[in-house]
Amino acid sequence: MKRASVLSLFTLAAFLAAGITGCKKPEKGITPISGRAAKPPTNPDAGKPLGTGADPGVTSVPTTDLGDFEGMAMDRSVFANDTVYFDYDRSTVKSSERGKVENVAGHLKGNRANKLLIEGHCDERGTEEYNRALGERRALSLREYLVRLGVDADRVRTISYGEDKSASPGHDEAAWSKNRRGEFILLKPKN
Amino acid sequence: MKKVTTLVCSLIVAAAGLARAQEAKVVIPGTVRGELAIPISLSGFTGEVDSVLRFDLFVQGFAITSDGAAYQVSGSNNGQVQGRLSDAVTKQQIFGKAYSGASLRTQAHALADDIVEAVTRRKGIGRTKIAFKSDKGSSSEVYIADFDGHNAVATTADGSIVAAPTWVPGRRTLYYTSYKLNNPDIFVHHLDSVERAVVARYSGLNTSAAVSPDGRRVAMILSKSGSPNVWVADADGSNLKQLTTTREGDSSPCWSPDGQTICFSSRASGRSALHLVPAGGGAMRRLSVVGTPNATEPDWSPDGKTIVFTAQMGSFQICTVPASGGEATVVAAGEDPSWAPNSRTVVFALRSGGKRILSMLDVPTKRVKQLPAISGSCSQPSWSK
Numbered sequence: 001m002k003r004a005s006v007l008s009l010f011t012l013a014a015f016l017a018a019g020i021t022g023c024k025k026p027e028k029g030i031t032p033i034s035g036r037a038a039k040p041p042t043n044p045d046a047g048k049p050l051g052t053g054a055d056p057g058v059t060s061v062p063t064t065d066l067g068d069f070e071g072m073a074m075d076r077s078v079f080a081n082d083t084v085y086f087d088y089d090r091s092t093v094k095s096s097e098r099g100k101v102e103n104v105a106g107h108l109k110g111n112r113a114n115k116l117l118i119e120g121h122c123d124e125r126g127t128e129e130y131n132r133a134l135g136e137r138r139a140l141s142l143r144e145y146l147v148r149l150g151v152d153a154d155r156v157r158t159i160s161y162g163e164d165k166s167a168s169p170g171h172d173e174a175a176w177s178k179n180r181r182g183e184f185i186l187l188k189p190k191n
Numbered sequence: 192m193k194k195v196t197t198l199v200c201s202l203i204v205a206a207a208g209l210a211r212a213q214e215a216k217v218v219i220p221g222t223v224r225g226e227l228a229i230p231i232s233l234s235g236f237t238g239e240v241d242s243v244l245r246f247d248l249f250v251q252g253f254a255i256t257s258d259g260a261a262y263q264v265s266g267s268n269n270g271q272v273q274g275r276l277s278d279a280v281t282k283q284q285i286f287g288k289a290y291s292g293a294s295l296r297t298q299a300h301a302l303a304d305d306i307v308e309a310v311t312r313r314k315g316i317g318r319t320k321i322a323f324k325s326d327k328g329s330s331s332e333v334y335i336a337d338f339d340g341h342n343a344v345a346t347t348a349d350g351s352i353v354a355a356p357t358w359v360p361g362r363r364t365l366y367y368t369s370y371k372l373n374n375p376d377i378f379v380h381h382l383d384s385v386e387r388a389v390v391a392r393y394s395g396l397n398t399s400a401a402v403s404p405d406g407r408r409v410a411m412i413l414s415k416s417g418s419p420n421v422w423v424a425d426a427d428g429s430n431l432k433q434l435t436t437t438r439e440g441d442s443s444p445c446w447s448p449d450g451q452t453i454c455f456s457s458r459a460s461g462r463s464a465l466h467l468v469p470a471g472g473g474a475m476r477r478l479s480v481v482g483t484p485n486a487t488e489p490d491w492s493p494d495g496k497t498i499v500f501t502a503q504m505g506s507f508q509i510c511t512v513p514a515s516g517g518e519a520t521v522v523a524a525g526e527d528p529s530w531a532p533n534s535r536t537v538v539f540a541l542r543s544g545g546k547r548i549l550s551m552l553d554v555p556t557k558r559v560k561q562l563p564a565i566s567g568s569c570s571q572p573s574w575s576k
Contacts, residue, residue: 066374066394091440127501127526128571129355129399130456130463130487132368132375133412133419133442136396140417158414159374160396164352165329171545 069115069157072187079104079184084142086180089126091137093145101142104184105149115187116151118142120160121167123176128162135160142182225522225557228254229310231262232279240268240299246339247303247317250536250551250560253310264306272298276306285309296341316531321538322346322356322365323549323572325565333367335382338531338538338574340549340562346380358575359402359426366390366400366409377411379426390428399443402426403450408470410434410444410453421455423470434468435459435475443488446470447514448495454478456487456500463487465500465512479516483508486519488527493576494534499554501526509539511554523552523559529574538562540570 082100084093093101108116120139122131139158147153168175231253233244244264245255262285266274272295275287286309290298297318304315319338324331325345333356336343347353349371356367363382368375376392377400391397395414402409406426413422413433421434421444435441439458446453450470457466460477463485468475480486483502490499495514502510502519507526512519525539537554540547541561546568551560562569 066392126503127443127487127507129412129443129527132354132396132398133414133440136414136419137440140395140414158395160414161352161370162354164331164354169545 066157068154069117069187071190072115073190074117075186075188076183078107078186082184084182085177086138086182088123088176088180089134091134091141093141098145101145102149105146105151107186108146108151108155113189115155115157116146117185117187118156118158119165119183119185120158121165121179121181121183122163123179124163124166124171125176126163132160132162135162138180138182142184226252226555228252228553228556228558229262230254230256230258230260231264231306231310232257232260234263234265235267236272236274236299237268240272240295243296243299243317243339244303246560247300247315248306249558250553251303251307251311251313251316251533252535252553252556253307262306262310264302266302268295268299271295272302274302274306276309300337313533313535316533316536319532320358320575321529321549321572322358322367322575323569324353324356326546326568326570327566331567333365333380334565334569335365336565339551340565343565346382355399355571357400357402357573359406360404360576362406366402368398368400377409377428388427390426391422391424391431401444401446401453403446403470404448405450408450410446410455410470412442412444421453421468423453432472434470434472435466437475441466445489445491447491448493454489454491454498456489463503465489465498478512480512481518483510483512483519483521486510490529490537492530492534493532496534497554499528499530499537501528507542509537509552522554522557525550525552525559527571528552529572530576531574532576538572538574540572 082103084097084100118139120135122135126134139160143156143158146156166179168178229252231248233255236244260279263277263279264274271289271291273289276285288305290301300317304317307315316338320335321338322333322335325334330350331353333346333353334343335346349369352370354368356365358365365380367378369378375396375398377390377397378387379390380387391411391413393413393415396419397413399412400409408423409426410421410423412419418438419440420436421441422431423434424431437457437459441455441457444453444455453468453470455466456463465478465480465486466475467478485503486500488501497511498514499511502508506524509522509525509528510519511522525541528537528539530537535554537552539550539552541550547570549562549569549572
């Protein structure tokens with residue numbers, strides 16, 4: 001009885017399947033399909049080189065306020081000991097780090113021709129684009145603190161590297177604490 | 192008894208028709224979690240063609256088996272790929288095809304696409320591309336490869352840092368972030384003419400470009416107003432408009448397929464969470480996501496139904512949530528997911544031994560397949576649509 005019903009279901013299924021595929025008209029045997037089979041080769045992507053690896057020139061660069069910082073000499077040594085460290089996933093400047101920012105502010109106030117680049121960095125414990133935004137928030141909060149100390153905001157630019165430029169290569173808290181940082185780079189006029 | 196059940200189930204597959212075969216609940220030994228895969232058998236293929244077919248079918252919801260298959264594929268690859276798809280139970284042939292031109296590899300992808308389309312009524316993804324970032328020491332470049340990681344080619348050679356490559360829908364054009372001009376700037380790069388132009392180069396951060404489905408607008412993260420926020424502009428960067436003004440920082444915008452809404456991650460309400468904002472401007476609101484903290488990197492499925500994202504729950508987990516909000520599903524370990532055009536498969540990055548490896552995820556069955564090693568650490572994949 002069970003066999004019989006299975007069999008009738010089988011027939012029904014075969015009938016339905018045939019009916020449904022009917023519109024597709026299954027072909028008997030292997031049919032070389034010149035038109036249809038040409039699909040992969042006529043795919044516009046096939047055979048064409050993808051990227052060339054060549055260095056395409058940059059055709060247009062809009063003018064922005066970044067221009068004010070171009071052509072200045074970068075000096076990483078002046079504030080090498082003033083790198084500010086942050087808590088995990090935070091961008092607030094800790095009280096223990098404020099002296100470093102004050103040192104930087106003092107220098108900038110005494111050397112009016114100089115400007116400043118602040119690099120924001122993160123440890124690896126965040127997703128990449130989240131970290132790029134977090135690194136920027138760290139750099140911006142250092143900038144904000146400098147402004148509060150009397151430095152003209154137009155003299156300070158920020159750059160976030162997210163987790164792309166670690167100071168320490170490890171994968172533990174010892175490395176992470178060194179990577180959650182803001183670095184100050186002095187920009188001096190070239191002549 | 193077991194045999195009968197299997198047989199009946201197979202029959203139900205056939206009876207339910209080829210149209211919705213992916214919904215059939217066929218018991219396959221070895222399927223542990225998620226929806227069940229469609230059992231299919233392969234015979235007559237060898238070497239590269241065999242492995243392409245296995246890979247393509249696996250990541251699109253099939254399980255290759257010799258036992259209890261609902262479908263059979265038989266064929267050969269002597270000089271050219273030939274394949275015949277049949278119903279395993281009725282033995283009814285669904286199609287028989289031979290392929291010519293291009294490489295055997297491409298022919299195998301074409302056969303896999305035909306099988307996927309015949310069984311699931313969804314277009315196969317066998318001949319789509321991915322773009323991604325590949326790190327080489329202190330620098331990184333944008334790469335493009337076949338979706339399965341083969342034929343990888345560098346698109347940039349700047350010796351700088353790149354980030355967040357993304358495709359213009361339907362075009363051989365990429366947007367990405369490059370530090371080439373000593374600032375994270377957004378570029379548009381036309382692959383065929385090998386031309387590129389700056390789209391956003393403002394003071395501070397310019398990153399995470401996402402192009403609208405019609406290709407006319409671009410959403411980005413800029414910090415020019417003092418905090419990383421969501422902005423939109425025309426495709427060339429003109430007509431810039433600020434969409435969000437949070438002080439805590441926003442990241443990773445993506446578009447709804449109708450082009451009306453932008454989904455992004457924001458800390459506006461404390462921890463990172465998914466938020467929505469009208470693409471034309473308006474109030475942002477939080478998307479209700481139940482069960483997963485620290486949501487970042489959303490990507491909206493092309494069919495509009497599901498948002499895939501990364502949750503940080505001790506480790507990174509790829510999760511999905513209905514686009515209207517609701518209960519989140521943890522799908523697999525990994526980060527930075529990008530939907531395939533089929534709204535089913537996802538490419539993502541998996542951290543392993545200090546580097547990242549690209550992997551494929553078949554979302555409904557929760558099964559993962561690593562892509563073959565591509566030089567360096569590979570991350571931030573984007574699937575061409």
